[in-house]
Amino acid sequence: MIPTDGKQPGTTGGSESDRRSRTADLIDRDASVLWHPFTQQSVWLADEPIVVDHAEGMYFTDTDGNRYLDGVSSLWVNVHGHRRPEINAAIVEQLGRLDHTTFLGLTHEPGIVLAERLLASAPAGLDRVFYAGDGASAVEAALKIAYQAHAQNGQIRPFYAHVAEGYHGDTLGAVSVGGIDLFHQTYRSVMLRTHQVSSPGVLADPRQSRTQRAGEVLTELRALFLEHHETISALVIEPMVQAAGGMLTHDESFVRGARALCDEFGIYLIADEVATGIGRTGRMWACEHAGITPDLLTCGKGITAGYLPLSAVLATEDLYRAFLGTPASARTFFHGHSYTANPLAAAAAIANLDLMAAEGSVARAHEVGELMGRLLEPLADYDGVREVRRIGTMTGIEVESVGDRTGFAVCQAARSRGVWVRPLGDVVVLMPPLAIADDEVELLTGTVSDAIRTVVQ
Ligand SMILES: Cc1ncc(COP(=O)(O)O)c(C=O)c1O
Structure with a gap:
């Protein structure tokens, strides 16, 4: 019944x-x-x-x-x-003032306030917000930012590193750094160039501890970086749990080790927190479990509390500065969407963060x-x-x-x-x-x- x-x-x-x-x-x-x-x-x-x-x-x-x-x-x-009445009211109030304008050449209060609010809770060192539309498009933006930042520093690095059983969305860039054969194999011939390491969430042997497994995958990652670091732009991970891969949890030492290896070899770390961010893992961001700051953090899903599509890439100031130059220098990030920073979605997200703070x-x-x-x-x-x-x-x-x-x-x-x-x-x-x-x-x-x-x- x-x-x-x-x-x-x-x-x-x-x-x-x-x-x-x-x-x-x-x-x-x-x-x-x-x-x-x-x-x-x-x-x-x-x-x-x-x-x-x-x-x-x-x-x-x-x-x-x-x-x-x-x-x-x-x-x-x-x-x-x-x-939730509070979120409904925030959207209605925003609707009474501004439905949508482009974020190209214009700005608005909900977009500004939301960025401030996201950064206030983000791991220390993330200082810039680039908005996108959904999780996959945030991942696309992060992949391009990492590539272009290296290119602007004079290094062409056409490869990405990623993790088996990973999932980052369904657009081709995001699929390229995915590792679920059922979803991704079909498209291999049209994908970006990548190197895949094993999943830290899939034990090689049932008696193995998750810490041992993390160590094993980090050894694999180090070997990959030793050989190919000059051509790899970024490593993409889902910190603490590979969600669509089957809720494959891993040890926090994997996230810490990945951060350390990226630092050692000059590779950007993209933490995809589209699933894990906004409190899902019992911390605001899954990276907090490992006490690390990625170079780029993607978030989406819960950002608007499930009301409207919106996502964001949080970036370090260093990465942001790699894009500064004269308008003629072509250092601009030529990337964006019609509905970037949609004010209604931003208002829902701000109301969501307010409620989260008020209700713990x-x-x-x-x-x-x-x-x-x-x-x-x-x-x-x-x-x-x-x-x-x-x-x-x-x-x-x-x-x-x-x-x-x-x-x-x-x-x-x-x-x-x-x-x-x-x-x-x-x-x-x-x-x-x-x-x-x-x-x-x-x-x-x-x-x-x-x-x-x-x-x-
Ligand atoms: C870790 C991760 N990244 C990206 C995505 C893609 O997000 P979206 O479905 O909003 O494009 C998902 C979706 O499940 C996800 O779990």
């Missing part, structure tokens, strides 16, 4: 049969005009898509009136729950993570579960495969019990909003545990 939210969905109304026919009509129309992301369209209808009608707090409700707990923060973006959301993310860890402990001994990996609210439960799409089957079973989660292959991901309440965490972990025990027997 799926819990309902006890009220008629605003736009549906009418009898149950009216609602069902509206749902069927929307699904029909969707199937005739749309192409969904990361979706095999041939099974889209068979998988019975949910048509979302409205959302509030930790829940969204479909056009039939069924309510679901949003257990993955609408793909890792939501921070305070849906439709980062500390809450840590507490939520600890609670999830305790509640999921019994699963660690369950035969159907290979491993539970987690940091802050980011959790991956790797289940034994019992068929073609075991992870998906678990998620469907959770869905029929009123909890919405998404798999990464056979890793069931739980990543609730930072502001989730204890009883909702219990609902999430309890329902997913039941779903796993039902599907993986």
Whole structure:
């Protein structure tokens, strides 16, 4: 039985049969005009898509009136729950003043204030903000900044270093530094030139400690840098956890060691915090776990609390200065987007950061993570579960495969019990909003545990 939210969905109304026919009509129309992301369209209808009608707090409700707990923060973006009055009000207020102007040749207060606010919390030494539109476009900008900065210092370095099982988005530059074969292999022949090192989150042997594994990968990285450092612009990492790779957590010594090697060999370190930033790991930035400052830090997803697309690249002053020169010197960063620093998105982001400060959301993310860890402990001994990996609210439960799409089957079973989660292959991901309440965490972990025990027997 799926819990309902006890009220008629605003736009549906009418009898149950009216609602069902509206749902069927929307699904029909969707199937005739749309192409969904990361979706095999041939099974889209068979998988019975949910048509979302409205959302509030930790829940969204479909056009039939069924309510679901949003257990993955609408793909890792939501921070305070849906439709928080404070964020709604900030967007409406901004709308009353300025919808959008370009950021090329113009500036505006929300763009300025947000940059100040991001830098105030960022690892010391990051002093500049370059806005982009989503996570992948922030990564693209960071890759180009690193390359161009070296070029402007007289060094052409056409290669990037990156990590197996990494994920940085779906544009070609971001795909080039990705390491998930299922997503990235197809495009190898049209990619940037890269060197890949092993993942510090995939143990070479189950008895190995994560610290040993980190040391092994750092040795590999040192060998790579020794041989090729003069042609490598940047190393791209996801600090502390490779999220889309399956919530592959690694030891903080890997992040520290990567920083040290980049310093030793004069290679820029790009920390991609699109997934881990804005409190997700129980710290504002995952780099804080290792006490390092990258040369470039990308962030997106939770920056607007899940409301509007916006991302940013945070850069050191040194990198910024590499781009200074006369207009004729071609040292300009010729890169930007139509909606760079969109004021509505910036207003949502500022309201998000205000709420996070007022409510102690980062500390809450840590507490939520600890609670999830305790509640999921019994699963660690369950035969159907290979491993539970987690940091802050980011959790991956790797289940034994019992068929073609075991992870998906678990998620469907959770869905029929009123909890919405998404798999990464056979890793069931739980990543609730930072502001989730204890009883909702219990609902999430309890329902997913039941779903796993039902599907993986
Ligand atoms: C670490 C990381 N970088 C970049 C991206 C891409 O972000 P977007 O989907 O906003 O382009 C993601 C998305 O999951 C991510 O996890």
